[in-house]
Amino acid sequence: MATPTPTLETRDLVVDVPGRPTGRALALGIAPGQVWGVLGPNGAGKTTLLHTLAGLRPPRSGEVLLEGRALPGWRRGALARRLGVVFQERHDDFPATVRETALIGRHPFLSPWQQEGPEDHARAAAALARLDLSHLAERELATLSGGERQRVSLATVLTQAPAIWLADEPTNHLDLHHQVAVMGLLAEQARRGGAVMMCLHDLNLAARWCSHLLLLYPGGEACWGPAEAMLVPAALERLYGQPLTTAWVDGAPVFVPKR
Amino acid sequence: MTDARATPSVLGARLEPLAWLLLAALLAQGVALALGSVSIAPDELFQVLTGGGEALHRTLVLELRLPRSLAAFGTGALLALAGALMQVLLRNPLADPYVLGLSGGASVAALAAMLAGLGTALVGGAAFAGALASTLMVFGLAHGTGSWTPTRMLLTGVVMASGWGAVITFLLAVSPVERLPGMLYWLMGDLAYAGSPWPVLAVAAVALAAMVPLGRTLNVLARGGLQAAALGVAVRPLEWTLYLLASLITAVAVTTAGSVGFVGLMVPHMLRLRLGNDQRLILPASLLAGGTLLTLADTLARTLIAPQQLPVGVITALLGVPTFLYLLHRSR
Numbered sequence: 001m002a003t004p005t006p007t008l009e010t011r012d013l014v015v016d017v018p019g020r021p022t023g024r025a026l027a028l029g030i031a032p033g034q035v036w037g038v039l040g041p042n043g044a045g046k047t048t049l050l051h052t053l054a055g056l057r058p059p060r061s062g063e064v065l066l067e068g069r070a071l072p073g074w075r076r077g078a079l080a081r082r083l084g085v086v087f088q089e090r091h092d093d094f095p096a097t098v099r100e101t102a103l104i105g106r107h108p109f110l111s112p113w114q115q116e117g118p119e120d121h122a123r124a125a126a127a128l129a130r131l132d133l134s135h136l137a138e139r140e141l142a143t144l145s146g147g148e149r150q151r152v153s154l155a156t157v158l159t160q161a162p163a164i165w166l167a168d169e170p171t172n173h174l175d176l177h178h179q180v181a182v183m184g185l186l187a188e189q190a191r192r193g194g195a196v197m198m199c200l201h202d203l204n205l206a207a208r209w210c211s212h213l214l215l216l217y218p219g220g221e222a223c224w225g226p227a228e229a230m231l232v233p234a235a236l237e238r239l240y241g242q243p244l245t246t247a248w249v250d251g252a253p254v255f256v257p258k259r
Numbered sequence: 260m261t262d263a264r265a266t267p268s269v270l271g272a273r274l275e276p277l278a279w280l281l282l283a284a285l286l287a288q289g290v291a292l293a294l295g296s297v298s299i300a301p302d303e304l305f306q307v308l309t310g311g312g313e314a315l316h317r318t319l320v321l322e323l324r325l326p327r328s329l330a331a332f333g334t335g336a337l338l339a340l341a342g343a344l345m346q347v348l349l350r351n352p353l354a355d356p357y358v359l360g361l362s363g364g365a366s367v368a369a370l371a372a373m374l375a376g377l378g379t380a381l382v383g384g385a386a387f388a389g390a391l392a393s394t395l396m397v398f399g400l401a402h403g404t405g406s407w408t409p410t411r412m413l414l415t416g417v418v419m420a421s422g423w424g425a426v427i428t429f430l431l432a433v434s435p436v437e438r439l440p441g442m443l444y445w446l447m448g449d450l451a452y453a454g455s456p457w458p459v460l461a462v463a464a465v466a467l468a469a470m471v472p473l474g475r476t477l478n479v480l481a482r483g484g485l486q487a488a489a490l491g492v493a494v495r496p497l498e499w500t501l502y503l504l505a506s507l508i509t510a511v512a513v514t515t516a517g518s519v520g521f522v523g524l525m526v527p528h529m530l531r532l533r534l535g536n537d538q539r540l541i542l543p544a545s546l547l548a549g550g551t552l553l554t555l556a557d558t559l560a561r562t563l564i565a566p567q568q569l570p571v572g573v574i575t576a577l578l579g580v581p582t583f584l585y586l587l588h589r590s591r
Binding site for chain 2: 051054056076077078079080081084085087089090091092093094095096097100101104105107108110112113160
């Protein structure tokens with residue numbers, strides 16, 4: 001089977017991690033149907049990479065291409081109709097309800113004079129339902145738990161319905177059931193022809209759900225490839241500086257830290 | 260599903276509070292026109308406004324009270340609108356039109372003009388120039404060589420404001436005693452020398468017309484710069500536009516009435532507690548509520564201890580401080 005054409009590509013990309021002299025140049029190709037996991041210890045540059053791929057910060061060198069065109073050549077609105085970002089940090093300085101927050105996902109699709117129409121509301125409602133948030137739709141963000149707030153962020157991007165998802169620790173604060181539900185949601189986006197890239201801290205979620213992995217080492221080294229090739233215990237132990245025990249469950253490796 | 264029905268009611272929900280606020284604004288104008296050294300009954304006021312009535316009442320209402328009450332409305336509207344915009348720009352619900360040192364710059368220039376014995380028009384011109392100079396200084400300094408962040412801008416403005424505060428104290432200390440009352444009235448805000456109301460009203464209308472199509476974009480910007488950029492907002496140009504517009508309309512307000520405090524901070528904040536934070540509602544609502552509040556405050560200022568007049572800023576602060584503290588105490 002031929003490899004599908006990547007929608008998001010990097011050429012000689014070195015992300016601009018403050019205080020790091022240099023790093024391995026990344027030549028990634030993220031294609032429809034793929035679920036990429038970015039693994040690495042704290043401070044390895046996972047979030048910086050994700051923001052660089054979204055065009056939210058300039059790379060130190062190299063370039064990011066969306067549909068073959070370098071990011072600076074895209075208008076922000078056009079970019080936002082194709083590429084969605086789930087942020088790890090949020091700024092809820094002003095009051096807003098859960099429904100309003102999901103609905104801003106439609107912003108890139110509306111002209112300045114346009115009001116949100118029935119279709120926009122229906123999309124937001126469907127996204128809220130998909131993330132078990134319908135009963136919280138009229139609640140203020142400030143009254144939500146961390147996990148509920150995290151699901152609202154995912155619902156915003158689901159309302160945006162981009163072809164490419166860049167998710168920064170999408171399972172943060174989620175309980176076990178919702179972690180699995182969210183990984184299922186992201187995998188479903190890929191099955192429907194989307195492409196997903198997410199930063200993760202949970203090796204086992206990565207092993208279960210990701211088709212490709214990118215390992216970012218603290219010094220700027222990196223390696224990437226299909227998940228089964230990357231899930232080598234020795235490489236993962238070096239990545240985190242943490243000895244691991246490997247078990248096999250349902251044909252997938254499970255990594256448990258040694259005490 | 261409820262959602263198909265939700266759409267028209269969203270627009271309706273936005274129009275209803277605006278209709279009430281418009282009614283309040285009109286009533287406030289009526290009160291301002293009726294009250295004063297000579298009180299005018301509602302039916303007499305109606306006759307005057309429709310072209311009849313006694314000659315004395317006509318002069319009183321149309322030539323003295325109406326320009327002043329409209330100027331009060333326009334100034335309050337501008338201050339509240341500027342406050343709402345600054346709060347989104349700095350992603351800080353406690354920002355106000357003066358937080359970036361703008362009123363300090365205007366005050367220093369206006370007091371210096373008074374000290375030099377210049378007339379009302381030149382004092383106004385100096386205030387406008389001082390406000391814009393301070394704006395550009397804060398912007399240049401906050402921009403600097405590093406990254407522009409709301410926090411950095413806020414800090415620059417706050418420090419600048421305290422610098423201006425010191426210069427104001429210095430100017431007051433060296434001024435001859437007979438000039439001090441005028442200076443103090445200017446510092447507290449005073450509509451007695453407001454002049455024609457049309458500049459403030461026109462600027463308020465233009466600013467609102469410019470901001471309403473940006474309403475949804477501002478909603479997204481309120482969620483943070485990165486989130487807004489990820490949803491397709493060109494953040495930097497938008498922030499520049501906001502900053503320049505908010506500064507310009509504050510400068511116009513300060514030039515008209517001196518530095519009236521608390522309207523810009525309090526009005527958007529109070530409205531947000533009741534109406535949420537949809538800028539498409541909050542911006543026009545701030546304009547109406549700010550205008551209403553300053554109209555009423557100015558009416559109190561010229562009637563409370565008549566024939567003497569109080570600076571209107573005293574009234575807004577005396578009303579504003581306890582109201583604000585109460586709301587803040589009651590919120591989370």
